[in-house]
Amino acid sequence: MTELINFTELTYADKMTVLSWRNDERIRFNMYSSDTIEESVHLAFIESLRDATDREYFLVRQDGEPVGCIYFTDITDKNAVMGIYASPDTKGVGRLLMDALLSYAFDCLHVDMVTSEVFADNERAHSLYEKYGFTDVSEKTVNGRRVKIMELNK
Numbered sequence: 001m002t003e004l005i006n007f008t009e010l011t012y013a014d015k016m017t018v019l020s021w022r023n024d025e026r027i028r029f030n031m032y033s034s035d036t037i038e039e040s041v042h043l044a045f046i047e048s049l050r051d052a053t054d055r056e057y058f059l060v061r062q063d064g065e066p067v068g069c070i071y072f073t074d075i076t077d078k079n080a081v082m083g084i085y086a087s088p089d090t091k092g093v094g095r096l097l098m099d100a101l102l103s104y105a106f107d108c109l110h111v112d113m114v115t116s117e118v119f120a121d122n123e124r125a126h127s128l129y130e131k132y133g134f135t136d137v138s139e140k141t142v143n144g145r146r147v148k149i150m151e152l153n154k
């Protein structure tokens with residue numbers, strides 16, 4: 001069974017698990033901000049989500065095991081920008097996370113379109129998104145690295 005737990009409802013232990021993932025080198029390398037995150041900054045970030053209406057972050061559990069995180073930013077009536085990272089200790093959960101993410105986007109947020117922004121050298125993520133029907137629509141540069149902007153319509 002797949003469960004989504006909102007970051008604002010995580011136990012302290014789960015918050016620390018997520019922090020350790022966010023600070024994993026492979027995950028940081030593929031995020032716009034690649035600095036190491038202090039515990040106090042991480043906890044303040046989670047607290048800031050309580051009042052946010054345009055952002056939602058979730059820990060994903062599969063049969064009780066935490067396997068990754070999915071999130072949405074810039075949420076409007078029509079669109080949301082997606083984000084995803086898998087637990088560094090778990091292999092092959094990309095599809096499970098994408099299934100959870102797209103179900104939430106289309107069935108709960110009721111958006112018509114999901115956008116992703118992926119570094120051009122992140123072949124793993126790019127190929128995963130293509131398998132779900134995302135297409136490249138434009139490019140930009142972030143921190144001197146090329147970013148592909150991809151979209152999926154409902």
Ligand SMILES: CC(C)(COP(=O)(O)OP(=O)(O)OC[C@H]1O[C@@H](n2cnc3c(N)ncnc32)[C@H](O)[C@@H]1OP(=O)(O)O)[C@@H](O)C(=O)NCCC(=O)NCCS
Nearest residue numbers: 027030084085086091092093094095118123124125127128
């Ligand atoms: C992106 C991410 C969530 C995918 O999860 P994963 O567990 O690594 O993915 P999986 O092993 O399930 O692979 C999913 C797909 O990726 C692709 N893939 C896997 N390894 C690949 C590789 N070395 N090169 C290219 N594509 C690859 C395949 O298309 C695979 O599809 P398949 O199920 O048909 O084989 C995970 O790699 C991750 O957390 N990466 C770091 C954070 C990140 O990059 N987030 C995205 C930012 S935009």
